[in-house]
Amino acid sequence: xxxxxxxxxxxxxxxLAERLRPRTFAEFVGQHKIxxxxxxxxxxxxxxxxxxxxxxxxxxxxxxxxxxxxxxxxGAVFVSLSAVVSxxxxxKKIIQTARERRAxxxxxxxxxxxxxxxxxxxxxxxxxxxxKGDVILIGATTENPSFEIVGALLSRSRVxxxxxxxxxxxxxxxxxxxxxxxxxxxxxSVQASLDVLGLLAELSGGDARVALNALEVAVLGLxxxxxxxxxxxxxxxxxxxxxxxxxDKRGEEFYNAISALHKSMRGSDADAxxxxxxxxLEGGADPLYIARRVLRFASEDIGMANSEAMIQASTAYDxxxxxxYPECAVHLAQAVVYCAKSSKSNLLYTAYQxxxxxxxxxxxxxxxxxxxxxxxxxxxxxxxGKNYKYNPDFTEPVEQEYFxxxxxGKKYLxx
Numbered sequence: 246x247x248x249x250x251x252x253x254x255x256x257x258x259x260x261l262a263e264r265l266r267p268r269t270f271a272e273f274v275g276q277h278k279i280x281x282x283x284x285x286x287x288x289x290x291x292x293x294x295x296x297x298x299x300x301x302x303x304x305x306x307x308x309x310x311x312x313x314x315x316x317x318x319x320g321a322v323f324v325s326l327s328a329v330v331s332x333x334x335x336x337k338k339i340i341q342t343a344r345e346r347r348a349x350x351x352x353x354x355x356x357x358x359x360x361x362x363x364x365x366x367x368x369x370x371x372x373x374x375x376x377k378g379d380v381i382l383i384g385a386t387t388e389n390p391s392f393e394i395v396g397a398l399l400s401r402s403r404v405x406x407x408x409x410x411x412x413x414x415x416x417x418x419x420x421x422x423x424x425x426x427x428x429x430x431x432x433x434s435v436q437a438s439l440d441v442l443g444l445l446a447e448l449s450g451g452d453a454r455v456a457l458n459a460l461e462v463a464v465l466g467l468x469x470x471x472x473x474x475x476x477x478x479x480x481x482x483x484x485x486x487x488x489x490x491x492x493d494k495r496g497e498e499f500y501n502a503i504s505a506l507h508k509s510m511r512g513s514d515a516d517a518x519x520x521x522x523x524x525x526l527e528g529g530a531d532p533l534y535i536a537r538r539v540l541r542f543a544s545e546d547i548g549m550a551n552s553e554a555m556i557q558a559s560t561a562y563d564x565x566x567x568x569x570y571p572e573c574a575v576h577l578a579q580a581v582v583y584c585a586k587s588s589k590s591n592l593l594y595t596a597y598q599x600x601x602x603x604x605x606x607x608x609x610x611x612x613x614x615x616x617x618x619x620x621x622x623x624x625x626x627x628x629x630g631k632n633y634k635y636n637p638d639f640t641e642p643v644e645q646e647y648f649x650x651x652x653x654g655k656k657y658l659x660x
Contacts, residue, residue: 409451
């Protein structure tokens with residue numbers, strides 16, 4: 246095979262990250278506490294006592310690869326579902342086939358990617374198959390399983406927490422990709438210094454998929470020469486911008502972007518707010534995180550100036566939770582534009598801050614006796630609830646103090 250033909254094959258529709266997916270645990274880089282030879286998971290596999298698993302971690306850290314490796318190690322049939330596009334009917338067919346395999350003593354591992362996207366009914370439909378052992382579930386999620394996985398399913402699974410890959414691991418993966426002539430980029434005669442690979446690793450935010458796909462774009466973008474070429478930092482940055490917007494989901498740039506979104510909405514610039522929203526979503530930010538910030542903004546910066554804003558923001562959060570990204574982007578856009586165009590008031594925010602300060606400084610003050618309930622005769626006898634005026638019984642305004650005596654007449658809502 247000529248060099249040109251192999252390069253053509255390497256630059257095919259299959260991304261580098263997929264071509265280089267580890268085939269054995271020995272090829273798996275990172276996650277040593279989980280996938281190392283003496284790790285609990287490896288011991289369970291060796292003992293043939295593999296439970297259902299929930300793999301929890303950020304994108305590009307090896308959740309899907311780990312599921313494939315586990316299936317191969319235990320000799321099970323590997324069946325993959327995406328919670329984004331798969332429904333109950335497809336799940337029923339898979340479970341029925343798994344039952345038939347089990348009757349022939351063949352195990353089935355069902356891998357459900359983004360399992361947090363399934364609603365309660367969909368997760369409940371999976372539960373009997375897991376309980377009966379028809380399938381061994383391996384669910385992958387970027388969200389906290391405590392909140393996103395139904396309790397019954399979670400209690401029958403072992404949660405495995407994966408961490409973002411460190412720069413050392415990512416550089417090792419990138420070096421392997423540059424040197425691999427079978428599945429990687431080894432036939433392109435491209436070298437990269439440790440500084441350049443370290444830069445790519447850092448900008449990839451612990452995500453091996455981002456790093457590998459950017460490396461492939463950078464290498465394919467180089468002019469074809471017979472001599473060995475050096476990959477530059479500029480080529481790496483340009484490739485990242487093409488494959489994955491440079492956006493550190495855990496570092497300073499993340500907080501800079503959310504700050505820009507917040508301030509654009511506060512300044513009633515709906516167009517800028519949309520831009521920063523898009524920057525975050527297209528860069529891989531968690532839609533639910535953004536939705537929470539917009540919901541907070543609706544009360545902190547708009548509040549009583551337009552109480553409808555909180556309904557809009559809450560509905561957008563609900564949409565993000567139910568249907569996920571990318572469909573929920575338009576719901577977030579609606580909430581962001583609505584908040585940007587709304588009248589602004591920080592009355593609630595400042596009022597609560599003042600009340601909170603007083604609460605911290607006067608926590609020793611008791612609740613006035615007339616405001617206390619008296620569920621027992623003893624409490625009633627010592628004055629609990631005495632002289633309390635039940636407002637609905639009066640047609641005229643009721644004069645009654647609700648503060649401790651030391652704070653009588655206090656006003657927090659001053660506008």
